Amino acid sequence: MLRVFRNRPKFATVKVNKEQPKKGLPDNLWKRCDQCASMIYNKELAKTLNVCSECGYHFRISAKERLGLMVDEGSFEPFVPLVSKNPLNFPGYEAKIEKAREETGLDDAIIIGTAKINGFSTVIGIIDFSFMGGSMGSVVGEQLTRGFEYAIEHQLPVVTFSGGGGGARMHEGIFSLMQMAKTSQARGKHHRAGLLYISVLTHPTMGGIYASFASLGDIIIAEPGALIGFAGPRIVEETTRQKLPTGFQTAEFALENGMLDLIVNRSEMKDYIGRLLTYHARDEVV
Amino acid sequence: MLRVFRNRPKFATVKVNKEQPKKGLPDNLWKRCDQCASMIYNKELAKTLNVCSECGYHFRISAKERLGLMVDEGSFEPFVPLVSKNPLNFPGYEAKIEKAREETGLDDAIIIGTAKINGFSTVIGIIDFSFMGGSMGSVVGEQLTRGFEYAIEHQLPVVTFSGGGGGARMHEGIFSLMQMAKTSQARGKHHRAGLLYISVLTHPTMGGIYASFASLGDIIIAEPGALIGFAGPRIVEETTRQKLPTGFQTAEFALENGMLDLIVNRSEMKDYIGRLLTYHARDEVV
Amino acid sequence: MSSSFEWEKPLIELEERIKELKDFIVEQNIDFSAELGELERKADELRKSIYERLTPWQRVLMARHPKRPTTLDYIKMLFDDFIELKGDRTYRDDKAIVGGIGIFNGEPVTVVGHQKGRDTKENIARNFGLPHPEGYRKALRLMKQAEKFGRPIITLIDVVGAYPGIEAEQRGQGLVIAECIEQMSFLRVPILCVITGEGGSGGALAIGVGDRVLMLEHAWYSVISPEMCANILWKDSSRASESASLLKLTPTDLMKFKMIDDVVTEPLGGAHRDHEVTAAQLRASMKRHLAILKKIPIEQLVEQRLERYRQIGHFQEKIITETLSNINNFNDIDSELDCEVDEANE
Amino acid sequence: MSSSFEWEKPLIELEERIKELKDFIVEQNIDFSAELGELERKADELRKSIYERLTPWQRVLMARHPKRPTTLDYIKMLFDDFIELKGDRTYRDDKAIVGGIGIFNGEPVTVVGHQKGRDTKENIARNFGLPHPEGYRKALRLMKQAEKFGRPIITLIDVVGAYPGIEAEQRGQGLVIAECIEQMSFLRVPILCVITGEGGSGGALAIGVGDRVLMLEHAWYSVISPEMCANILWKDSSRASESASLLKLTPTDLMKFKMIDDVVTEPLGGAHRDHEVTAAQLRASMKRHLAILKKIPIEQLVEQRLERYRQIGHFQEKIITETLSNINNFNDIDSELDCEVDEANE
Ligand SMILES: [Zn+2]
Ligand SMILES: [Zn+2]
Secondary structure, eight states: OOOOBOOSSOOBOOOOOOOOTTTTSHHHHEEEOTTTOOEEEHHHHHHTTSBOTTTOOBOOOOHHHHHHHHSOTTOOEEBOOEEEOOTTOOTTHHHHHHHHHHHHOOSSSEEEEEEEETTEEEEEEEEOTTTGGGOBOHHHHHHHHHHHHHHHHTTOOEEEEEOOSSSBOGGGHHHHHHHHHHHHHHHHHHHHTTOOEEEEEOSOBOHHHHTTGGGOOSEEEEOTTOBBOSSOHHHHHHHHOSOOOTTTTBHHHHHHTTOOSEEOOHHHHHHHHHHHHHHTOTTOOO | OOOOBOOSSOOBOOOOOOOOTTTTSHHHHEEEOTTTOOEEEHHHHHHTTSBOTTTOOBOOOOHHHHHHHHSOTTOOEEBOOEEEOOTTOOTTHHHHHHHHHHHHOOSSSEEEEEEEETTEEEEEEEEOTTTGGGOBOHHHHHHHHHHHHHHHHTTOOEEEEEOOSSSBOGGGHHHHHHHHHHHHHHHHHHHHTTOOEEEEEOSOBOHHHHTTGGGOOSEEEEOTTOBBOSSOHHHHHHHHOSOOOTTTTBHHHHHHTTOOSEEOOHHHHHHHHHHHHHHTOTTOOO | OOSSOGGGHHHHHHHHHHHHHHHHHHHHTOOOHHHHHHHHHHHHHHHHHHHHSOOHHHHHHHHTOTTSOOHHHHHHHHOSOEEEOOOOSSSOOOTTEEEEEEEETTEEEEEEEEOOOSSHHHHHHTGGGOOOHHHHHHHHHHHHHHHHTTOOEEEEEEESSSOOOHHHHHTTHHHHHHHHHHHHHTOSSOEEEEEEEEEEHHHHHTTOOOSEEEEETTOEEESSOHHHHHHHHHSOGGGHHHHHHHTTOSHHHHHHTTSOSEEEOOOTTOGGGOHHHHHHHHHHHHHHHHHHHHHSOHHHHHHHHHHHHHTOOOEEEOOOOSOOBOTTOGGGOOHHHHHHHHHHHO | OOSSOGGGHHHHHHHHHHHHHHHHHHHHTOOOHHHHHHHHHHHHHHHHHHHHSOOHHHHHHHHTOTTSOOHHHHHHHHOSOEEEOOOOSSSOOOTTEEEEEEEETTEEEEEEEEOOOSSHHHHHHTGGGOOOHHHHHHHHHHHHHHHHTTOOEEEEEEESSSOOOHHHHHTTHHHHHHHHHHHHHTOSSOEEEEEEEEEEHHHHHTTOOOSEEEEETTOEEESSOHHHHHHHHHSOGGGHHHHHHHTTOSHHHHHHTTSOSEEEOOOTTOGGGOHHHHHHHHHHHHHHHHHHHHHSOHHHHHHHHHHHHHTOOOEEEOOOOSOOBOTTOGGGOOHHHHHHHHHHHO
16 A cells, blocks of 8 residues: 555644734735625635625635635545655746745645545545646646545545646646646546546636546536636637637536536535535445 | 248348339439439449439439448348238338338348358348338337347347438337337447447438437448438428528538548448458458 | 316316305305215316326327426425536536436435426526437436446436437437437446336437336327327328327327336326326335336346347248249349339338 | 758758759769768768757757648558548547558557648648547547457647637537546557657647657657747747757657657658658557557556556655644634735736
8 A cells, every 4th residue: 555644643744824924904804806896804705715795706715725614624634745856857946846835835736635524534635726826746646646546445535626727837847747647547547446536626727637637527516607628718819819708618618518517606515515425425324 | 049040042032023114214214313413324323333423422222232232242141031010000001011012022121131241241231211211110120139139149240221211110109219229229239249330321311210220330431412310301490490501411411520430432332341341350361 | 388278178167166166165154065075076077087088199288288397396306305417528518408316215316307498488498308419418427427336317208309400410419319228228227217298209218218117197108299290191290189199109008018117197187286296106106116126136137128128029020922032133133123112202 | 831940951052062063963974973972971960960959949840840741641651551430429520630440560450640731721621730629539439449349559649739729628628638538548459659740738648648659759748838838937939949948848858757668760851851761660660569569468558558657757755844733723724824825826
């Protein structure tokens, strides 16, 4: 068996940045809704799970927040943390990684481990957009692969939340591309072992992340309004020189075009996933 | 094993009607091309395999003619002939069958048996439009099913030519509908046995024939201009009250829409099928 | 379409009279119970005699009653929970077919069914329950998902036929119907099909290949709709009531033919008169049949399913009396002959 | 686009001079063979030194040369017979991907590859070799057909990247690329992939998962095209020559990284200078690798294929030095912090 879990004590190495340098500035008290432009009090947003109470817009949340919303309290056990190398000697990559680590307190763009959701054991992986746009390099690829492998070994379902912007991490070049194959194959084995994978597409799920593991869910769910696609809307517009259709590449667009099973509000997500896990439980504890 | 072959002598029961009552009338000497309206001398048509030398229009030919064009001479051995009953007591069905038998010399809308094509043994089934529009009732369904079963037992490829107009034979009601399931399942077993099925769609392949075995070919070929679809063009036009697109439901339309592998002229059909059989030969005699 | 039929009129009139009488009695506070009982007994008799004597065509009309429960209505009544799953992962989510995971009798199952609209607006959105190829693909996707997770499949069939539309043809509905039929036939989970309303041709069969086929009392199932059959036979769709009789499309006929396994009784007057009672009857039949299917080892189940369809057909081996001619002697065939035959068939 | 590059100019000039000289010699009937030999030796040296020192960006331009052989050109040269098979059986025949059955070295194989146009008209018909979802679906259909019949698969890759088009997105190219990658990985037949020209991102990988990956000398393969990389890094596509160097996209780099298995030498000056010689070189490499693959039992082959990709990645386990904080204590997380991070990333 792979050493996927860190040794006990099972503490996270993520450094929760406690400094709040801009404290007192209105930016930190209020936030403008990207969709309806309402000004919303941050404390209010925390209560609504970062969903605009005016228009239902789902703000992006961090992987840590997502984890908090999704798993049974105290049940998360992270995998051994991995850190990136710089296989292409891409100029400035190390510095970028270091900066992202400091800003997010994460080792790379993913939080992954085992957890219980409504009492059901799962492997859960959550991409964090704040870490270099949630792009998939060797670390994200390896962690997801370990996730599926662990799930096969222990006959567990996998749940992922993929909010990766550009998809691939170009600083790792071909190694980043190959993570698409690696994660797809890991899921392929998991699928062939008859196990459940619920893929949740959060804003934005694009590029190599969308074109690999995230598209291979038995059930694919999205949050309302999430941007979902392979090529980014700007590049599509530039290439085709056509006006993009209204709602192009939104979750609603994907649902209409047959690419999603359902769209679920953040507040109902845990309930939906919990029910789906229940209905796929192998011991038939329905 | 099913008794699929008649006892020797392996003669066909088809009655080749030798009387030519209208001999001498111009109708029998000349034929007008449905596509370009050229008048073509019948003797000329026989030489061009019933393809218009002006525009390439493929006239419908009988199953017997098709057999002659496709199989190695003297190699055809027909299955035991079957005849229809009238399970619904549908008024006039027996008379219709009797009339069709007399006019075509066939027992029902199919000729089926084993034959060699370019030296390769196959099961070959050919629908004849002239027999009640080439519709599939119990006899056609059973014969095709026996064909696939015989092919499984002897590890043979199957080749069909399906030119059935309405598809289902409504006089047999639900029994006709169920032939779609029966033939699809027979092919399903043949497919799962790893065997090759080449389905050739000739003018017209519609309805229940198209929506069952004929669509389940590993390779689907059509003759140029053949009408291919489920619902007939007249009913589509009546229902939607829209002008049909140019070339709607032609082979060329199906090819463009991804439903066909290739379109092959009648004169090249035997060569194509022969090569495909060669490339799928199990003994690797390439 | 009105929500009561011509043949129901005497009954509806009697029912109204009884209601008036009752109101009067309550108002006047008179004891009329004996007379009232007699009246209601008569109404019952009338109901029975009307619905026992329905013609096949009347049954077709019953199956199309605008207030008849639709697939989503049944899903709501039959399942304890239901999560709808959408999309074919290829082209579009077709609203004419719905599907998802439902909890039936405490157990997860996959459900797919045709979905007609319950009003004009919904009918337009759902194309009157007539699927495009993507609808069949969605159904197939969900059924294969059911197979992966070992869930039984329940299909609810209610479609007048395949959709004669340009796009449906363009995107290959014939091909996808064939794929559905073929793949359903080999799925390694129990499949229970229910014809709840209309069972028209390939559109019905595409999700209709199963281990047991149940049928509601006022449903129909045939290779062709009565209208289209009349159109072909007599070039006159209005003679559908005649062709409906010829096609032997009622549950009674189909039971006799062994094409279906159970007829689910509807409340007197039809399913639209009492959705809940209809669902309860259906649930009981489904429960009974599913329990039997679940006991059969899966290899055997699939074998039985294939054997069921293998046996369908009415034919006999030909007794050879005619002069034999060697079919291999192709040169004997006169191509002129075929021209005549072609003409005869135009 | 001109059919000769800036850096070729000195060479082309020299080649022209030699040709003139030869013509003169023939005309005058003088014996100048020694001098001519010397000149041609010099031209050879010049060629070598030019093509050995090509920058990565120049290599990308070579891979895009309008006279470079396309997939159908290779198919004609590599196979003894070829029957093209079209269509995805779902939506359309995508001309940007071609496929079929070819006879390679006396044996049937399934071939699929991107097909660029050989002139403007063909480029429009073939969308410059940029597939829509139906193209990938056709490829997958043919590869599964190959698996059924136990035929090896050969893919010929030449695509700048996935197509950033409205319809390609609408019909789910991300999803279908994922499906291709996943399903190819488990196919129970040998798969030989050849990057003949451009190997751009998901568009290439969709038909690029195999047991052996060969690459032509002047081909490139990367997660992103140099132009798009420059666009992201410096908001300036014209700096593609710089990003091309950063991306390590040449066969030399990729051999070092063990991402490919063989580099197929092109004629001096590039494949477009001699199609037949290029094809002969490629054929030899394909033959060699296919012979090896065919000897490996299929179970083992698929295992090795999966293991090949399983091993790809550069990372290390983190040495834990920081203060540990319990990640399960969610209440510690201040949502205000994340807002900052979001802003930093816009
Ligand atoms: Zn808002
Ligand atoms: Zn003509």
